[in-house]
Amino acid sequence: MHHATYPSYRDLFAGVPKPFAYVDLDRLDTNVQKVLDYSGDKSIRVASKSIRSVSMLRHILDQSPRFVGLMCFTAEEAVFLSTQGFDDLLIAYPTWEPTHIQQVAERVRAGCQISLMVDSLDHITHIKRIAQSEGVQLPLCIDLDMSTSPYNALHFGVWRSSIRSADQISALVQAIQSSNHLILDGLMGYEAQIAGVTDASPGSTLMNSIKRHLKARSLPVVAQRRAALVAAVLAAGGQPRVVNGGGTGSLKTSSADPSVTEVTAGSAFYAPGLFTQYKDYDYSPAAGFVLEVVRQPSQDIFTCLGGGYIASGDAGPDRLPQPYLPQGATLMPFEGAGEVQTPIHYRGPEALTLGSPIFMRHAKAGELCEHFNELILIRDGEIVDRVKTYRGEGCCFL
């Protein structure tokens, strides 16, 4: 693999107008192999929200028959991807907008496999009405609540589904089965508190050990609840085609759960800042963006144009992008990464001047692509291609 050093990356991209985003294919392919290794023999669904480029999705899916389909983030996106030739699309979050459900219905009528997510009778009734008027049978996936309550004091996980008991899920299965216009296609139980919570963040020794402890306590609860809910679905006569679980930060434990038929991975491929802060996973930084130094307000401060690409979520300092190369470059504490400029502190061996590139990493994966129309692909120390992001296709899904 090409060694990622400041001089090598600087020379490799010399002449490319900044800012731009890139993907290092050698590293991405290493991450693909890691995902396959971490997931045992399970099938893997690729989380498209963490890729946001049709070409990159194809590149990943082509690497192994164990990549079975995509986990989409909106119905419009799933419809778009189905017109691009992708199939087996699971929309991971509920859709309410009737026109979007109708568009899914059209694609399903045309023979595409697209599943809509539900977690309530209201969702089911709403989709049933549209499926009836469209004259199709729509596949549904039930979202299971995998959050836990350590010491009966905390909510450890995300606020999504309310489905956590056998009685609740049986009622949903019966409602689906009582309609000729619906079919139970899958179950999904995403343990966000394990998959999405870093536990090896630099400078956070105490928090890291608290998070590891909470994760370890949560694991058996997740496995038991997921197994009990799958059993309840089978007892109610449901025959789900897939039971999906996990994400990049839980591939080993999710794939060890016998009730799971497939795991999800997305962030692992680009391996942004937050996803290289897990004790049990070792992904290689494969994507980044490059800013240009346009001012030098002080001896060790190099101010770049733009760069304020803040990641979503509980927005603390860990949502900021971070300088990657040259090594030792840091953001300034009171300015961070800004809408129009990002000052970088650097005192080191590389001679930075106006026009020098600063290589940055986004904290999350796919959000990077919302700021760029294309990704410059490198392999073996050379630029080998340029591919469009969703934005470059003119698509803004969410």
Ligand SMILES: Cc1ncc(COP(=O)(O)O)c(C=O)c1O
């Ligand atoms: C339902 C669901 N599954 C899996 C994931 C994991 O995605 P990734 O592997 O990109 O972190 C997410 C991320 O938010 C999710 O919402």
